[in-house]
Amino acid sequence: MTALEITGLSVEFDGFHALTDVDLTVQPNELRFLIGPNGAGKTTMIDCITGLTRPTSGEVRFEGRPITGKKEHQLVKLGIGRSFQTPTVFEKLTVLDNLDLAESFRRSLPSMLLTRRKGISEAVGTTLERIGLTSVAHRLAGELAHGQKQWLEIGMLLVQKPRLLLLDEPVAGMSPQERLETGALLHELVADHTVVVIEHDMAFLRRFAHTVTVLHEGKVLSAGSVEEVQADPVVREVYLGRSRDERSGAVIVPQAVVPAADLARKAEPVEVTESMVTEGERVRTP
Numbered sequence: 001m002t003a004l005e006i007t008g009l010s011v012e013f014d015g016f017h018a019l020t021d022v023d024l025t026v027q028p029n030e031l032r033f034l035i036g037p038n039g040a041g042k043t044t045m046i047d048c049i050t051g052l053t054r055p056t057s058g059e060v061r062f063e064g065r066p067i068t069g070k071k072e073h074q075l076v077k078l079g080i081g082r083s084f085q086t087p088t089v090f091e092k093l094t095v096l097d098n099l100d101l102a103e104s105f106r107r108s109l110p111s112m113l114l115t116r117r118k119g120i121s122e123a124v125g126t127t128l129e130r131i132g133l134t135s136v137a138h139r140l141a142g143e144l145a146h147g148q149k150q151w152l153e154i155g156m157l158l159v160q161k162p163r164l165l166l167l168d169e170p171v172a173g174m175s176p177q178e179r180l181e182t183g184a185l186l187h188e189l190v191a192d193h194t195v196v197v198i199e200h201d202m203a204f205l206r207r208f209a210h211t212v213t214v215l216h217e218g219k220v221l222s223a224g225s226v227e228e229v230q231a232d233p234v235v236r237e238v239y240l241g242r243s244r245d246e247r248s249g250a251v252i253v254p255q256a257v258v259p260a261a262d263l264a265r266k267a268e269p270v271e272v273t274e275s276m277v278t279e280g281e282r283v284r285t286p
């Protein structure tokens with residue numbers, strides 16, 4: 001059975017086509033990367049899976065059953081967990097309390113009221129270990145480093161025992177070391193989860209992705225293994241043809257020096273490198 005199957009998904013915001021006829025199939029225990037320039041529709045796609053945005057048309061199936069239009073809390077119960085680009089941890093609570101609270105969302109209200117927890121539950125203890133935060137369990141979440149906050153947010157999903165994890169740019173703003181640790185965590189998680197992760201750091205992707213889907217202007221441009229996608233002439237042309245990433249302001253190929261059309265026509269094998277594909281701060285010179 002497929003873990004996640006999206007067919008013909010389209011989303012329109014006041015006439016603007018954020019997603020057009022998108023298909024995506026993810027198998028159990030797959031680590032799928034979703035990449036594409038800012039505004040490509042990556043977050044919108046996750047929003048559709050998690051009930052935050054209602055698609056104009058199309059269907060989303062989780063483990064074979066249709067989930068289109070279901071509410072967020074229903075999806076958590078079904079086994080879908082989602083993290084946001086900006087960590088949404090409770091800064092004034094300890095790491096442990098954040099995990100406890102997240103775990104309690106799964107329990108029914110009477111059991112929350114009747115069972116005052118003594119000590120640390122097994123799920124919380126295991127999760128603390130997994131996300132590497134055992135030694136800071138009693139620190140306030142607000143005092144954590146950025147990377148640790150992201151791990152805590154992932155931990156808050158894990159205690160809810162999801163089978164499908166959807167992570168929106170978890171390594172954005174992380175140090176190289178934190179990225180490596182997150183990659184290792186993702187690899188550990190796919191042993192017993194299916195993971196879809198939005199990330200456009202190509203070095204990170206090459207190192208950790210199983211499969212990749214490239215979104216561009218709301219459509220699937222390419223999908224396959226890392227090698228297949230990197231070798232795809234359409235992916236190369238679109239990224240090479242893009243002179244500017246409008247949202248981040250990153251100059252990818254200086255337009256004044258080499259017109260994008262010329263570059264695309266020459267089509268000499270130019271490796272799709274991380275500097276071409278986003279990372280807002282980078283500037284590439286010819």
Ligand SMILES: Nc1ncnc2c1ncn2[C@@H]1O[C@H](COP(=O)(O)OP(=O)(O)O)[C@@H](O)[C@H]1O
Nearest residue numbers: 013016018036037038039040041042043044045
């Ligand atoms: N609620 C919304 N209303 C109107 N436009 C939106 C809304 N959400 C996203 N968009 C637009 O849809 C496009 C895709 O956005 P998004 O999915 O956030 O892109 P990505 O995550 O790939 O950067 C963008 O042009 C964005 O401005």
Ligand SMILES: [Mg+2]
Nearest residue numbers: 042043044085
């Ligand atoms: Mg986004």
